[in-house]
Amino acid sequence: MQGFEVPGYLGTRYEIARLDHSFERDLSRITATYSLWENGGVEVANRSFDSRKRESQEVTGRVYFVEGSDIGRPKVSFFRPFYSG
Numbered sequence: 001m002q003g004f005e006v007p008g009y010l011g012t013r014y015e016i017a018r019l020d021h022s023f024e025r026d027l028s029r030i031t032a033t034y035s036l037w038e039n040g041g042v043e044v045a046n047r048s049f050d051s052r053k054r055e056s057q058e059v060t061g062r063v064y065f066v067e068g069s070d071i072g073r074p075k076v077s078f079f080r081p082f083y084s085g
Contacts, residue, residue, distance in 0.1 A: 006042060010034045012075030026052045044076055
């Protein structure tokens with residue numbers, strides 16, 4: 001997507017559907033919150049509730065724009081140096 005604007009990408013997204021992945025089983029209340037770092041980069045905080053462990057979880061990742069921040073083609077890394085689209 002050309003003409004992508006980072007400010008419109010920021011904020012909290014709420015999961016309404018998902019594919020069945022083993023690392024997400026027993027999780028509910030899943031959100032992804034995108035925010036700016038002081039250096040202008042973008043961070044994502046994924047939060048969820050694990051019904052088996054009866055506890056909340058959070059993992060933070062970095063967003064990388066493959067072709068520049070004005071092209072809507074981001075990749076995210078929660079386990080650097082590995083990124084996925």
